[in-house]
Amino acid sequence: MKSLLIAVKDAKTHLKDRKAILMMILMPILLTVILGSALKGMMGGGRMPETILGVYTPEGNAMTASIVQTLGDDALVITVEQAKSEKQLMEWIEDREVHIGLLLPDGWGIDAKERAVILPVSGQETGAAIIRQLIETYAQMSHAITNSTISIMTEAAVLSSKDRTAIQSELAASLEKVVNEQRNYVNEPPEEESVSSMQYYAAAMAAMFLLFNAMAGGKSFHQERRSETLSRLLMTPTTVHSVLAGKFIGTILFAWIQFLIFMVATRFLLNVDWGSSIMQILFITFFYIFSVAGLAMVVAAFTSNEKMADVVGTMGVQVLALLGGSMLPLSLFPEIMRKMAMATPNSWALTSFTSIMTGTPWSTLWLPAMVLFGIGVTSIFISSLRLRRRIA
DSSP states (O other): OHHHHHHHHHHHHHHHOHHHHIIIIIHHHHHHHHHHHHTGGGSBTOOOOOEEEEEEOSSOOHHHHHHHHHHTOGGGTEEEEEOSSHHHHHHHHHTTSSSEEEEOOTTTTTSTTOOOEEEEOTTOHHHHHHHHHHHHHHHHHHHHHHHHHHHHHHHHTTSOHHHHHHHHHHHHHHHHHHHHOOOOOSOOOOOOOOOBHHHHHHHHHHHHHHHHHHHHHHHHHHHHHHTTHHHHHHTTTOOHHHHHHHHHHHHHHHHHHHHHHHHHHHHHHSOOOOOSOHHHHHHHHHHHHHHHHHHHHHHHHTOSSHHHHHHHHHHHHHHHHHHTTSSSOGGGSOHHHHHHHTTSHHHHHHHHHHHHHHOOOGGGGHHHHHHHHHHHHHHHHHHHHHHHHHHO
16 A cells, blocks of 8 residues: 555655656657658559650540550559640640650651650659669560561561451451450569558657657656655555565556557547557556666666666667667667567567557467566566665
8 A cells, every 4th residue: 555655655745746747648648749650662552653744746646645644544543734836835744743754746756756755853863764764675575566567577478468457457356355365474462551641650659659668667767856855755564676666667557658648649639540459568668667667677776876767768769769669660770680679678569559450369478477577577587686785
């Protein structure tokens, strides 16, 4: 009972601290918005940037009409805008209303001397190179079909009228079948369900800022020693074990309040989907907060004052956040750093959160839960031995 009273008192102290509220609750929400929006293109939820292509052709023919229609296919993420004159196209390019300009001269595709002109605006050279390759590939294919047809019909000219008609019909049917047949020449890998950038950074910021409770818990212990609240408390029938248990539970209590506020805020303000199983999220969060509370005891045990606890805690959080994937996705790290990340508690929490968001069975959560529980138990055991001697 005394431990619970100490825990409630510590939680109230944290909640009355405006700086703590700003740091532990509002800051992770703000960073989730900034990082989730800024890095949307790197992760799920993004898409290829759309290219606006301005096209001008004087009169046009079957070839120019066909290539323009091909470039405007939805699968290419290209928006084709047809200019009424070459002057209008140049104005579009100058005003950056289009990303790339394409001039198709009269007779292009029929007269080999006529060449298309591609005019990219600054910074769109890569897109221009892709469009150039598409046009050249299309033209080569068209010429190959045309030349093959001419050769076949020339050879067929010496045949009888009946035979020529049969060949023409068969050739036309074959060409139509090739053009209209939808075939896949590349096997696509099975699509893996992934989280969006906003989902990832919601999980990453939750894991990172819950770690700050390790620093806050260590500082709280030193504050009570400095103010002699701890010594006065020990003059009562309260035991050392009750004091340590109260500090431990207090860290857990505030961390739960912090996480629940953060999860509700991101769900309803940022539309972050935390997955279909809230019980899985709470299950992993319980073990993660348990490990963080254990680390708070370690910070208290191996620092001598508030300032030292602040410095050690801040540096520790930053290192763990960097290694654990809270700053950048773990998929961007080299193999050796991904292995090092497995030693950080926030990495286990983060990967568990993202797995739950994409729908994972309970069986995959037992390993991270046991690892986090082990970190917490080890931290409690090591710190309690040292703290009992320091308090006594």
